Amino acid sequence: AQSVTQPDIHITVSEGASLELRCNYSYGATPYLFWYVQSPGQGLQLLLKYFSGDTLVQGIKGFEAEFKRSQSSFNLRKPSVHWSDAAEYFCAVGAPNYGGSQGNLIFGKGTKLSVKP
Amino acid sequence: EPEVTQTPSHQVTQMGQEVILRCVPISNHLYFYWYRQILGQKVEFLVSFYNNEISEKSEIFDDQFSVERPDGSNFTLKIRSTKLEDSAMYFCASRRSGLETQYFGPGTRLLVL
Numbered sequence: 001a002q003s004v005t006q007p008d009i010h011i012t013v014s015e016g017a018s019l020e021l022r023c024n025y026s027y028g029a030t031p032y033l034f035w036y037v038q039s040p041g042q043g044l045q046l047l048l049k050y051f052s053g054d055t056l057v058q059g060i061k062g063f064e065a066e067f068k069r070s071q072s073s074f075n076l077r078k079p080s081v082h083w084s085d086a087a088e089y090f091c092a093v094g095a096p097n098y099g100g101s102q103g104n105l106i107f108g109k110g111t112k113l114s115v116k117p
Numbered sequence: 118e119p120e121v122t123q124t125p126s127h128q129v130t131q132m133g134q135e136v137i138l139r140c141v142p143i144s145n146h147l148y149f150y151w152y153r154q155i156l157g158q159k160v161e162f163l164v165s166f167y168n169n170e171i172s173e174k175s176e177i178f179d180d181q182f183s184v185e186r187p188d189g190s191n192f193t194l195k196i197r198s199t200k201l202e203d204s205a206m207y208f209c210a211s212r213r214s215g216l217e218t219q220y221f222g223p224g225t226r227l228l229v230l
Binding site for chain 1: 121148150152158159160161162165172173175208210212215216218219220221222223224
């Protein structure tokens with residue numbers, strides 16, 4: 001069965017420092033990969049997605065992620081973190097037949113990011 | 118920018134009561150979903166809905182749950198007889214078609230006492 005692992009439950013970085021959030025997936029075929037962010041009291045907002053093509057994808061708010069098939073990873077990065085980036089970040093993979101009528105997402109447990117001044 | 122909306126934002130109910138959670142997906146979207154997130158746990162898929170019928174459901178989605186699209190805009194999740202373990206944040210999501218992004222609503226936090 002497909003699964004997503006986010007090994008870091010909580011990360012704290014200083015404002016202005018770089019950030020990398022890890023995500024590993026288990027999936028037999030080419031995965032559809034997503035990063036969502038959830039601010040307190042808010043819904044899930046899409047940061048970026050990978051379907052095919054260039055393995056380095058750019059997203060909103062200055063985030064990027066790199067798909068590495070050999071490592072089954074899709075790590076999220078940002079070169080300089082802002083205090084407003086404090087939130088919970090979820091990696092997700094599209095279930096089989098994502099393009100079809102089912103198309104649900106399988107989420108990791110999330111990584112909570114704290115930013116210190 | 119169009120967005121998915123959900124009502125209510127919070128709901129408190131007694132065990133055994135019925136609750137209906139409401140969602141208004143983005144208007145030209147065709148695929149609809151419910152997910153839930155128990156406090157401290159991952160977001161879990163409940164059900165997908167397309168062409169006025171359930172297209173897939175998880176093991177969580179048992180006979181106590183039902184979904185409906187009663188008109189052209191609303192998408193509802195009903196829990197017939199709530200249990201303590203149904204306490205969670207429930208997210209609605211919608212997708213326009215094919216390989217498109219799922220857009221999530223802000224969630225309804227359900228507390229069963």
